[in-house]
Amino acid sequence: MLVKYSYLKRQFSNSSDLWKKLKKFVDTGDFTLGKELYKFEKNFSKLIGTKYAVGVNSGTDAIKLALKVLGVKKDDEVITAANTFVATVGAITEIGAKPVFIDCDDTFCMNVNLVEKKITKKTKAIVPVHFTGYMTDMVKLKKIAKKYHLPIIEDACQSILASINKKNAGTWGDFGAFSLHPLKNINVWSDGGIITTNNYKFYNQLKLLRNHGLIDRDTVKICGYNSRLDTFQAVVGNWLLPKAKHIANQRIKNANYYDKEFSKIKEISIPPRIKNNKIVYHLYIIFAKNRDALLKFCISKGIEAKVHYPIPIYRQQALNFLGHKKGDFPVSDLHTKKIITFPCDQHKTKKELDYVIKTVRSFYKK
Secondary structure, three states: OOEOOOOHHHHOOOOHHHHHHHHHHHHHOOOOOOHHHHHHHHHHHHHHOOOEEEEEOOHHHHHHHHHHHOOOOOOOEEEEEOOOOHHHHHHHHHOOOEEEEEOEOOOOOEOHHHOHHHOOOOEEEEEOEOOEOEOOOHHHHHHHHHHHOOOEEEEOOOOOOOEEOOEEOOOOOOEEEEEOOOOOOOOOOOOOEEEEEOOHHHHHHHHHHHEOOEEEOOEEOOOOOEOEOOHHHHHHHHHHHHHHHHHHHHHHHHHHHHHHHHOOOOOEEOOOOOOOEEOOOOOEEEEEOOHHHHHHHHHHOOEOOEOOOOOOHHHOHHHHHHOOOOOOOHHHHHHHHHEEEEOOOOOOOHHHHHHHHHHHHHHHHO
């Protein structure tokens, strides 16, 4: 059996109604900052629970533009996670700021207990990464941010509709940054991103920044970027957004089934499932003994398992200028040897899930 990691073929296999919407849209010629984009932004903010949302061209730019609104500049410091994807760090370094890393815990998110000692006079913002579908401990982090008067930009790219105490990711900080990349839980047909905020002033600044700083066609108020979400992609987003809650709930259901069965295998450890936290499982990751051999075995059996990520971002060549060395963030390092990701999307059948479980069980029996 082949258990694929990408679910896109299934997701858009029954989309004749979407094609009709796209054809109707093309006839309008409303391609840039069009009505469908503003509709998508309104629907997205309503889904997440914020006053405003601004569509941009990627999750990376969602973080970058939020940093720009806050006035973060060259040589400022921004606290973030040591085990995140490169996009988080790229958004920080692109404006000349310095990422300051925090090690993770077994939820794969930054260990908030380590944040305070990394705060300096140069610290200008905190970017917690809600990694894999978990959420950073925002209750504790908000208290620290308030104490030091630091703004928060939530990197919620992997955690749409995740929540703590029923309060969604992207509503805790000054900004929420989301990705619409094809492999995210809510996706479009190319790169895309969206920023949430409750601050009207920030909202207006974001709209300027994403569109060259233009007030109108002939008036440039500030120097901005070309970072608009294409209206064509917003049509796709509007088609998919009503399915958002189902997508999250089905991924949770699949993950719970995995948890139940994998917990019976002594060589497997399930990450902590925290009370009052809704985890949406953009990635389903567990800890496994003899991980490398298990990964190879699963792939040989047609299961597209992965490791997110085999080299933590702080040890990547591009970040050598920060002067870190292996061991500086020991939990992140340990995870690279133990974690394995299994396909868990909303389209996976029970037969496919059972095949993954059976394959893992057979590996350890050998």
